[in-house]
Amino acid sequence: MTIRARTMTDAKQQAHTNAELNWWIFMRVSGLILIFLVLGHIYMTFVQVSESDATFDAVVNKLANPAWKFYDWLLLTLTMLHGTNGARYSIDDYVRSRPNRAWVRNTFFTVVAVIFALGTVGLFSFNPY
Ligand code: HEM
Numbered sequence: 802m803t804i805r806a807r808t809m810t811d812a813k814q815q816a817h818t819n820a821e822l823n824w825w826i827f828m829r830v831s832g833l834i835l836i837f838l839v840l841g842h843i844y845m846t847f848v849q850v851s852e853s854d855a856t857f858d859a860v861v862n863k864l865a866n867p868a869w870k871f872y873d874w875l876l877l878t879l880t881m882l883h884g885t886n887g888a889r890y891s892i893d894d895y896v897r898s899r900p901n902r903a904w905v906r907n908t909f910f911t912v913v914a915v916i917f918a919l920g921t922v923g924l925f926s927f928n929p930y
Contacts, residue, residue, distance in 0.1 A: 802815070802817065802893075803890045803893055803894055804816055804821060804822070804825045806825070809826075812825045812826075824886055827882070827883075827886070828883060828886060828887070831879045831882065831883045832883060834879060835876075835879050835880065835883060838872070838875065838876045838879065839876070839880075841872075842872075842876060864924070864927055865928075870924055870925065873924055874920075874921065874924055874925070877917065877920045877921065877924070878917070881913060881916070881917050881920075885909070885910070885913045888909065889906065889909075892905050892906055892909065
């Protein structure tokens with residue numbers, strides 16, 4: 802069952818498992834971190850460089866720095882986990898039949914895993930020098 806709580810005390814009472822409570826906490830922490838990561842990312846891709854400056858070469862130069870690779874990877878990881886868990890809450894709320902829920906969940910998780918793997922491999926296998 803999805804936890805519907807505003808406070809930690811309520812969340813603890815509603816959580817059937819430790820994992821569910823940890824996901825509830827993760828959603829709050831990752832949501833907060835993502836606000837800054839995404840704003841920073843949008844700032845760097847829109848304000849610091851104009852749209853016409855965001856060329857292949859500019860991205861190559863930026864990703865030559867491991868710190869920016871890590872920044873992008875953190876953005877990728879937290880976005881995927883936060884978004885996927887949020888969608889899992891919705892799936893659990895709306896797909897009521899157990900077999901259907903298993904299908905929808907597993908297909909969804911598989912797609913997410915493939916996207917995450919491609920993002921990670923793309924980011925780290927990439928080395929311009
Ligand atoms: C419309 C606004 C956006 C533009 C123009 C944009 C542009 C870019 C560009 C040029 C890159 C290449 C690497 C770099 O410059 O760091 C990139 C990577 C990335 N962006 Fe965005 N972005 C936008 C919005 C977002 C948002 C809202 C998110 C997440 C919620 C996001 C997540 C990512 C991730 C995870 C990567 C790294 C992907 C990888 O290499 O695996 N972006 N983006």
